[in-house]
Amino acid sequence: VTIFDLQSLDRTEISVPLCPSSGTCNYSVSQVVFDPGNLNIYIRAEGAKDIFQVAFTDLGPTGGSVGGNDFRASLSMLAVGGLAADMSLYGTGKDTRLAVVAQDSKSLVIIDPSTSRSVSVALGMSASAIVPFSAPGPDPNDASPRSQALLLDTRSGSASVVFADLESVETSGGLSLSSFSIRGPVDRVLPLVDQGIAILLYRGSSG
Numbered sequence: 001v002t003i004f005d006l007q008s009l010d011r012t013e014i015s016v017p018l019c020p021s022s023g024t025c026n027y028s029v030s031q032v033v034f035d036p037g038n039l040n041i042y043i044r045a046e047g048a049k050d051i052f053q054v055a056f057t058d059l060g061p062t063g064g065s066v067g068g069n070d071f072r073a074s075l076s077m078l079a080v081g082g083l084a085a086d087m088s089l090y091g092t093g094k095d096t097r098l099a100v101v102a103q104d105s106k107s108l109v110i111i112d113p114s115t116s117r118s119v120s121v122a123l124g125m126s127a128s129a130i131v132p133f134s135a136p137g138p139d140p141n142d143a144s145p146r147s148q149a150l151l152l153d154t155r156s157g158s159a160s161v162v163f164a165d166l167e168s169v170e171t172s173g174g175l176s177l178s179s180f181s182i183r184g185p186v187d188r189v190l191p192l193v194d195q196g197i198a199i200l201l202y203r204g205s206s207g
Helices: 166-176
Strands: 028-035 040-046 050-058 071-079 084-090 097-102 107-112 117-122 129-136 145-152 160-165 177-181 186-192 197-202
Touching: 028 084, 040 084, 050 084, 084 129, 097 129, 097 166, 107 166, 117 166, 129 186, 145 166, 145 186, 160 166, 166 177
Parallel strands: none
Antiparallel strands: 028 040, 040 050, 050 071, 084 097, 097 107, 107 117, 129 145, 145 160, 160 177, 186 197
8 A cells, every 4th residue: 555645745655565575465355444543554454364454653843854754654464364355444533433343254353453452243144334323231220322333244145144233342242243134136126324223235126
């Protein structure tokens, strides 16, 4: 991946290789998520069992050299334990988390990027897509919105979906998941989050 400072185009770009120079890997980047609050970029590549994290360090107004940049980029890996199919960022500051679905291991993985600590929860189904949304949690006395997600499969033909209370997964595990059967495999999902709905397009059907 290559990074430019758009406010100072006279400075050189910074290239961050996802593969070591001596390696033979050839990743295809399929998703990039930005976390400006923590100065991080998360990159998902097809066939990779890790999420690539590019962290930026602000060197300050006097830190850069002439013609150079005033920030430094460093690469690290966040382990998923399975082939990452989709990811979504939620939370703020030190409570920022990365939710990842691993399709081959049929799991939801919650990663704390600041510590690389992860919690993996079995879904009981294959999932390849995350649709994040906010809604009140299970406690009727707490009406404040919580980070939630709809997890579904658009690749291997699963006829189930899972709703996940993302903020509770780390402490409650599978108790934070609710599974529902649907009428058939899904080809695509159209999230209309502002309207509070998601449209599922079924395979081989006009419905």
